[in-house]
Amino acid sequence: MKNRFRPALAAAATIAALATAAPALAGKTLDAVKQRGTVKCGVTNGVAGFSAPDTQGNWSGLDVDTCRAIAAAVLGDPKKVDFVPLNSQQRFSALQAGEIDILARNTTWTLTRDASLGFNFTTITYYDGQGFLVPKKLKVTSARQLKNATICTQSGTTNEKNVSDYFRAQNIPVKTVVFESFEASFKAFFSGRCQAFTTDASALAGLRNKEAPNPDDYVILPELISKEPLAPLVRRGDDEWFAIAKWVPNALIEAEEFGVTQANADDLKANSKDPAQQRLVGTGEDLGKLLGLDKDWSFRAIKAVGNYGEMFERNVGPKSVLKLPRGSNNLWNKGGLIYAPPVR
């Protein structure tokens, strides 16, 4: 009798843990952040250029800088961020459950995620696309030549679905081997298990340069098979916090547009007569109070991480190991797609 009930009881206990683990609605995230004194930011376990810890445990990357900028704007200190590493399966539950205030984890904005998971996507901080990495010795020059090939990728990502959609549409049979962790998936590829590896193109360059036994033995195929607009996201139901998470990156983009940099921000604060610059450095009209912040919110964000262009250059651009071109991620008036609504 006792024995027969034990599994049922165990199951009930697990459900109870799940249900009580989800705290009641968090209410005002901004108040919670101020009270706690830190912004809890969900990031990857380590994707170069976006969010990766160094040997001392200091995080850097484009997504990391977004969180630091928000901490600078809200709390006055870019260091007041708790980075919470999450794998791709954990990330959404962590945000839903209120474990983190913002998820900046190279996450693609899709209809399903936006409309059915209880999230709001903020500003797109990187326009990515999914690509393929293959060993040079296979002499493959196009993804269409991958008939009957085995492709390694990570589970729980848009990549897995895209690759299936793409080859189904082309009527090319391929096999995908999916691994739970990003690391296991690329290690399997570099060990020769698969003939191709697929993930967002931004990560492919980093993988080839950092993880390949010999980078020159691998090539990135020209095809990009999907649109991957990467944006930080927040929980629904707190429009005030949503506005902050949206407008801090917008301000950084506008700072690039109007020539405000980490280096010249102090000077512009003292001397600039340009109203657009004045608004960004906190000497024009007070936009901060509309967000529930003070007048210097964007000035501190720019001082902390620089403008969008500087963030890009330092983390994924020419000054980084990835050495990615600006491409689609250039400003709208320079031929790219990066466009922020006006900060005014």
Add this chain to the structure above:
Amino acid sequence: MSSQASRRGAWLAWVVQALLVLAVVAGAAWVVNHALEVLRARGVRSGFDFLAEPAGFSISEGWLDFDASQPFWRAFLAGLVNTVRASVPAAIFSVVLGTLIGIGRLAPHVLLRGICTAYVELLRNVPLLVQLLMLAFAIANLLPDPTEPVRLLPGVWLSKGGLSVPWPASGEGGGWWPTHLEWPERGDFGVSGGAALSPEYVTIVAGLSFYSAAFVAEIVRAGILSVPQGQVLAGQALGLAPVQQLRIVILPQALRVIVPSLTNQLLSLVKNSSLAVAVGYPELVSVANTTIGSNGRAFECIAIIMAVYLLLSLLISFGMNRYNARVALRGWR
């Protein structure tokens, strides 16, 4: 105590038990309902309706053919079939190997006993996940590249892509019945055709077998040691050979001790098969992970995983208890 009073006592006991069960069920229902309400209030869609939608991802191997245009429920079914596909051979190998090692640990031969003891101590004291990753690493590094497979026999190829063997297949438009042998062929990206054991499958089956065998060995050894020495002496007195003593005298009595513990071991083997997700084998948890990634229904997917493992475990318990009833001493249940 009059018979009327004892009847009232029994009735009271029933009422108390019924109320307790009701309270537990109501409590569980409230907790689940509350969780769903919280999710709904946050704009999270929930429910199992997604199971009928097309999955949109493919599954690399398995007994059940699965195509990306088929619905999610079929993907879960394919994942479940893959869990069974890994667990059943692993259970058989681990019982056979474990029994041999368990007997070996009691062998008079010092070297044999030492090897068996070393095996048990090494395998059961290193976490299974670490063993799986090491196996996967070894397979990935020792075997030749898929583009340069080794031909072991005519039609049998071995590489990082797996072990390919000829397999019966039905012809074009043919029915279920196989019409010819399909031979693996070497292509641009490796061997295709025939039947293939993928490295991921070999990793999980071998890893589970080796790991569980260490525990089975201890269970078997304990079972044998539980048989009183007098029984062995009696067997010797009757002039039975050592193998006969084992088969006729020791094992039937040892099984009474072995079977209940073995049931636990098999249960944990099936549950441990969920670690396959780490080495890329597409079993139930891997399918659920992919589903959570594509539509975010974490609550529902975890509920499915729990229900399936619960059902599998109850089935195994039921089967093993039936077997236990057969080997147990009469009147001892």
